[in-house]
Amino acid sequence: MRKILLNGSALVLAGLFLFPVYWMFATSFKSNSQVLSKDPVFWFTPTFEHYETATGVNLFWTYVANSFVVTIGAVLLALGVALMASYAIARMRFRGRRGMVIAVMMAQMAPWEILIIVVYLNARDLQMLNSIGTLTLVYFVMALPFTIWTLRGFIAAVPKELEESAMIDGCSRPQAFFRVIFPLLAPGLMATSLFGFIMAWNEYAMVLVLNKAPDAATLPLWLTQFQTAFGNDWGATMAASSLFTIPVLVLFVLLQRRVTGGLAAGAVKG
Template sequence: MRKSLSQRITLSVVGVIVAVLFGFPTYWLITTSFKTPGQVLSPAYDLIPTSATLDNFVSAITKPGFVTYMTNSLIVTLGSVLCALVAGLLAAVPLARMRFRGRRGFLLLVLIAQLAPLPALFLPMFLLMRDAGLLNTLPALLAVYTASTLPFTTWMLYGFVNGIPIELEEAAMIDGCGRWGAFRRVTLPLLGPGLVATSVFGFITAWNEFLYALVLMKDQGKQTLPVWLSTFRTAFSVDWGGIMAASVIYAVPALVFFLIVQRKLVSGLTSGAVKG
């Protein structure tokens, strides 16, 4: 049913209001990062700054340990995304292509594991890493982040694999491909949108994690960017301009990653419905 002009105007106005409400915090973050300390603490809420400075960005980038924190974050984030994709794919393909006893029960366990909140697993994770001698090592964070994203990755990739007709692989095998060759040449290219959609979730989850990075990594040389952000607050003051600039810098890698994969992200989100 075609909407009337008044309904379309109302929906457009509501959409603009919602967009402004969600976009204003980001706008305030960016504008504050360019303000001087006096402007930041001024009681006058100037929505459009009259002057700008890059001092906050310079102080954030030159803050001791920035390069180390950035490197650690990239290592554990990209590493956990890659490990979760490989392990999730190895689990999703048999679940979607094979019929065995306990298959539905295993899928239910995967879903239950995804529902468990990550902070609730902190104590057993800490004890496990301590007994394994992995405390204060990047592999500990890599293992935790992989484990936290693996259930969702497996569940999502199961839906994508299940949505690809098995007849395509059978046709490739008739033409001379082996089972691995049929998967590599037919199924894997079609899983591109699914791999992208799940990798975005894994990247955001690992990139923003703070609690495990703070507690498991006692050595500052092993900590990540979320912990670095907390260093702008001391017992005596808060460097608001610095923390705003640092937050903008912190968001850049995630934005770049999203821009790289965004072409396949939409198609991945719309084609990943789980079938029977």
């Protein structure tokens, strides 16, 4: 009976979470009359007119390219810096180490929205507005605290003896790290990469303030363009939302096993 209750509760929760996603995809294939119908329509003939409207927006492929460049660039930068920082925190003893750990935790908990004005003023004074590079740096800084904190747990969980044995056999410290420790960090790298990807891919407030030029915008701003004088174009909005969601869904399906283990392990080790 206990298993039945637990499994039943899990199915109910899964249905509650998945139904909005299903409804978004289903609505993107309905005609306008079915979308605006008072009664919910579950059986319909699919149409692709909303996807044609969504992808027909001016500079659509520019938005796609900008989003991928900014997201992948921020994730790679965060991983590169976090590997060095987390190794230093987990393995080395130095003055200010405790303060650095506290600073990382505070940066992870702080809402970045409160810094929008400061970031905008600095970017304006440095003439860095409407730049894909500026947006990449901002997202890199936003993803860095979580990446450092998670990878620190994985590095601390690797026995020091493995690294010391490699160094005794003739490896330098960098060689011991990349040949011994780095291959064991795959779950943590997957988890932090997915988090950084979702954060940068979905972020709206910073790009709205920093990149107002049309050719420097990303896909979150593209989602706001489906409005008419009489209201929202819900069919095109749902089609755009579906296209916007697909990369994240595909990435999560590919990485889900390692991501689940990585988040759980990084939360308790170290």
